[in-house]
Amino acid sequence: MGVPVDTATFRAAMARFPGAVTIVTTAGAGARRGITATAVCSVSADPPSLLVCLNRATGTCAMVADTGMFNVSLLAGDGGATALRFAGAGGVTGDDKFALGDWRTDARGLPLLADAVANFCCEVAEQVQAGSHTVFIGHIVGITLTDAAPLVYERARFHRLAPI
Numbered sequence: 001m002g003v004p005v006d007t008a009t010f011r012a013a014m015a016r017f018p019g020a021v022t023i024v025t026t027a028g029a030g031a032r033r034g035i036t037a038t039a040v041c042s043v044s045a046d047p048p049s050l051l052v053c054l055n056r057a058t059g060t061c062a063m064v065a066d067t068g069m070f071n072v073s074l075l076a077g078d079g080g081a082t083a084l085r086f087a088g089a090g091g092v093t094g095d096d097k098f099a100l101g102d103w104r105t106d107a108r109g110l111p112l113l114a115d116a117v118a119n120f121c122c123e124v125a126e127q128v129q130a131g132s133h134t135v136f137i138g139h140i141v142g143i144t145l146t147d148a149a150p151l152v153y154e155r156a157r158f159h160r161l162a163p164i
């Protein structure tokens, strides 16, 4: 066992985990919501499913809980500005975040990022309250793919992948 863990130590350790940078989005009643998220993980191939962890203080979390639907757009290596915008940089909030990027709409009316490495269209199958966050497990009902390389976040910086 190590020493008792405070929040700063937890954050310093988790910052060393490289995370693929995504935008988690949803839409309802004519409004779109989205946030930058690295807490995204594969769950199961049968049925195809993934999980996202969303802070309950965000409008995106509330709207995903309401609509029961969300999309996950995996950003390409040039997506740093989009990641910052959807993380709230510059005070941009709500639907205004979508002014940056080539956002399309899926058959359900949810946002899809045209040049994303991958878009995962999900329906909420389960949700679990965990501390400050809600964990949404989504069944994947559609996928789009490109061959771009993804954007990675580690120790508070964005990185592009380089093969060894």
Ligand SMILES: Cc1cc2nc3c(=O)[nH]c(=O)nc-3n(C[C@H](O)[C@H](O)[C@H](O)COP(=O)(O)O)c2cc1C
Pocket: 021, 034, 035, 036, 037, 038, 039, 040, 053, 054, 055, 057, 058, 059, 060, 083, 084, 086, 087, 088, 092, 093, 094, 153
């Ligand atoms: C690289 C990065 C990864 C993030 N990952 C998550 C995440 O997985 N879950 C989450 O709830 N917030 C995450 N955030 C924070 C949210 O993006 C941020 O709180 C949110 O965009 C605030 O939006 P709002 O001002 O519209 O509420 C992350 C931020 C950054 C910069």
